Structure formats: structure tokens, C-alpha cells
Amino acid sequence: MALGERLHQVLQDLEMTQTALAKALNISNVVINRYVKNKTTPDYNFLNKLASTYNININWLITGEGTAFVSDRIKEVNDRIYYDMPILAQVSCGSPESIEVAEPEDHIMVDTLSLSGNFNDYFAFYAHGDSMYPHIADGDVVIVKQQSDWQKADGRICVIRVNGEVTLKKVITYSERHEILLQPLNKDFSPLIINPENTDEALLIGIAVMAVKNL
Numbered sequence: 001m002a003l004g005e006r007l008h009q010v011l012q013d014l015e016m017t018q019t020a021l022a023k024a025l026n027i028s029n030v031v032i033n034r035y036v037k038n039k040t041t042p043d044y045n046f047l048n049k050l051a052s053t054y055n056i057n058i059n060w061l062i063t064g065e066g067t068a069f070v071s072d073r074i075k076e077v078n079d080r081i082y083y084d085m086p087i088l089a090q091v092s093c094g095s096p097e098s099i100e101v102a103e104p105e106d107h108i109m110v111d112t113l114s115l116s117g118n119f120n121d122y123f124a125f126y127a128h129g130d131s132m133y134p135h136i137a138d139g140d141v142v143i144v145k146q147q148s149d150w151q152k153a154d155g156r157i158c159v160i161r162v163n164g165e166v167t168l169k170k171v172i173t174y175s176e177r178h179e180i181l182l183q184p185l186n187k188d189f190s191p192l193i194i195n196p197e198n199t200d201e202a203l204l205i206g207i208a209v210m211a212v213k214n215l
Contacts, residue, residue: 004038006061010068011036014054025049044089044123045146045205051086052120058086073119075109082109087124087141091159092167094129094189108141108212115209121146125159125168127211131184132157132168139214142168144206150180150196153204161203162194168208 001009011021018036022029027046034040042050042061050056055073060066073084087106108124115122127140136142136157144159153171160167160182169182169192180202182192194202 001064002038003041003062004036006064006068007032007042008036010050010054010056010061013068025053044125047088048086048123049120051088058088074112077109081112083112083115083119083122084108085110085122085124085143087126090126090128091142092129092165093127093132093136093138093184094167108143110143115143115145117145122209123206127168131186131189132170133186135185136168136208136211137214141212141214142208143210143212145209146206148204150204153207157208159205159208160194161205162192163201166205167192171204 018032019029022032035042047058051058055069057066060068075082085108122145125142127136127142154173158171172181172183178195179193180196196202
């Protein structure tokens with residue numbers, strides 16, 4: 001059974017149409033249709049929303065192993081409440097690069113006190129590369145809150161899609177011109193200048209709220 005067929009099974013189990021799922025996840029019905037027909041591989045944003053909203057087992061969706069649904073992601077440990085967050089993919093801390101699907105069974109337990117707002121707005125990546133060193137090192141887990149407003153991203157480390165590929169950089173906005181600087185923290189790497197008004201060139205995905213060191 002291919003991924004698209006498993007996604008079709010999810011729709012049947014949820015008793016939902018593709019249109020209803022698209023509306024619920026705020027994703028184009030055309031895009032979901034391409035996923036179901038195996039014409040396109042689902043991206044991290046779709047997988048995260050599907051997992052967070054309907055407790056879908058991403059490992060099963062991608063590989064067919066395990067069960068389709070997982071238990072509630074909110075867990076209590078020693079009187080503290082944690083959110084069991086799947087680590088979906090890796091994001092480049094060097095030059096922008098295409099996302100590689102990470103081991104889908106990987107998860108991280110995040111204290112809910114550190115997550116403001118809706119837990120479904122958050123997702124986790126493995127950092128890949130050294131351009132954000134020493135703040136974020138290769139292999140660290142980066143927790144990101146979805147955000148599309150460039151003004152709120154000013155001065156923050158963010159995940160940005162640049163020309164169809166993804167990178168992790170500090171965002172610096174200019175008040176007098178339209179360009180935005182994507183600044184690495186490692187001085188051995190060069191910054192990027194983008195025009196956020198050109199959505200084909202650059203898209204803000206989210207703001208990094210914490211990094212968990214890879215020990």
C-alpha cells in the first residue's frame with residue numbers, strides 16, 4: 001500500500017472528504033488530492049497538522065509500519081504536563097536545501113509551560129549544518145512556532161523557505177527598503193538577502209522558540 005492509499009484510508013477512518021480535510025487543515029484541496037494520488041510527497045507542514053489534529057501516526061503514514069492512530073500526545077510525568085511532539089524533518093543551518101524526511105518515529109517531550117497558545121502551532125526539526133553555531137549546533141532539535149508575519153520575525157531565528165528550499169537563519173528587517181537579511185550566527189557563513197514580497201522567492205514558515213541540545 002502506497003502513502004496515498006494510506007492517506008485515503010485515513011479519510012475513510014475519519015469519515016471525511018478531501019475537501020473537508022483541506023478546510024480543516026487550511027490546505028488546498030488540490031494539494032491533498034495530489035498526495036492521495038501519489039503525485040506529490042506530503043511536506044512537513046501537512047504531516048505536522050495531520051498528526052497534531054487527528055493523532056495520525058506519521059511513521060505508519062510514511063512506512064506502513066505500526067498503527068494508523070496514536071494515543072493522546074498530552075502526557076503527565078511527575079506532576080508536569082508534556083506535549084509529545086513528533087520530529088518531522090531536518091532543516092538546513094547552512095545554505096538552503098530541500099527537506100529530508102527525518103526518522104518519523106522520533107519524538108520529543110516538551111513541557112507545556114514553555115508553549116504558549118495552541119500546541120498544534122508548533123513543530124520540531126533536526127538542525128543540519130553549522131551556520132547557527134554555537135547557538136544551534138548540527139543535530140540539535142529546534143522547536144518552531146508557525147508564523148507568517150515578517151515583522152514579528154524581526155531579530156528572531158526563523159525557518160524560511162527560499163526559492164523552494166528551507167533554511168534556519170536570524171531575520172533582520174529593514175525599515176526603509178523591502179529586502180530582508182537572513183543572517184547566520186557563524187561568521188564563516190554568508191548572509192542571504194531576500195524580498196519577502198515575492199512569495200515565490202521567500203516564505204516565512206515559523207519562529208524558533210527553543211533548541212534542545214543533541215547530547
